[in-house]
Amino acid sequence: MKITDAAVFPYPHGDTSVRRLALEAAALGFDSLVAIDTPAAVYGGIDVLSGIIIRDTPMRDIVNRMKRLRESGAVISVMAGDAGFNRAAIGLKGMHILRGIHAADKTAFDHVSAKMASDNRVAVDIDLSTIIGTRGIARQRAIARYRDIIVLERRFEFPLTVSTGTASVLGLRAVREITGICSLLGMDTADAERALGGVEQVMVPPPPPVRVIA
């Protein structure tokens, strides 16, 4: 299982080059990174996966973009919207991660979405930047939303991913620190490790329902 940070924003989005992020991530215990709008590469033993985030786009355009991007090998994420939008997004072929669920409506991700995510192997992202970088009510809301997601995850077993969502090397956190922060969300060490390996889980195609043996 590859320990992966599911979203970092290298230069020019941020102040750190992708090579430097890979160098620091290796020192902090990661095996791979998803770098948004950056070509895939391997730097210093760290697999840098290309990531694409689709946001503020009507569903029709998302369907068209998804058709084009499906074969690109990139990790495709969609920013969460309301409940209908999320269900439609989760049902799309080629979709990997549903992001920004903490900022979406309270009812945006329910048990129906959770079942769909489980069936379609779509992960829900836990963005630690809101927990690390905000204070007060914003952080409390994010923790409450993520705790709710964890409850659904325990029941429906859809994949989770963990991202620091950082644009700087200063925003990266060590695997042990991420495990500690995840404990605030009600995750134990095994849950956190499974979530850190969530990107690999969604990128590997599911086994076919019928296996041809001869």
Added chain:
Amino acid sequence: MTPRPPTLRDKRRYLLVRVEPAGTPVDQKELYYTIADAITSLFGDAAAAVMIQAVVAAEGEYVFIRCRRGSERELAIALSTVTACRDTRIALRIIAASGTMESLRERIRPAAPAPVPAEEAEITFGTTTFTAVHGSGQKIDVIEKGFKNAHRLYLTREDLELP
């Protein structure tokens, strides 16, 4: 006041923490207030009172933080939510925890940051000229040339060979 006998004293733990980016001047008092704020914001006043954290020493880029034994995990979580000290962006990397500062001193890497070579003192990255401020191994930190702009970019030496 007579000091308490050792058996009646609180058991303490010390955390060795490295402050990033390298070369950031650390004011112990400011860092103490920053950490206290992070703990209070995350766990509340009651937990902060149990933890009784203190920044006991700063040696170069390393800082020793003390807490009550048994609360080091909570302290470590709170430290990972520290993103700035006053107006300076920092990150606190936890290196080790121990019962004595002496054993933590053994974990401090004595290597001083490598000096930035003269030919790299002025660097062009993209279309902008930067000045190198810190270099260590493959890592190199630069700031845009001009005294008013102190925003750091974090690069590697390999990046600078790009066109």
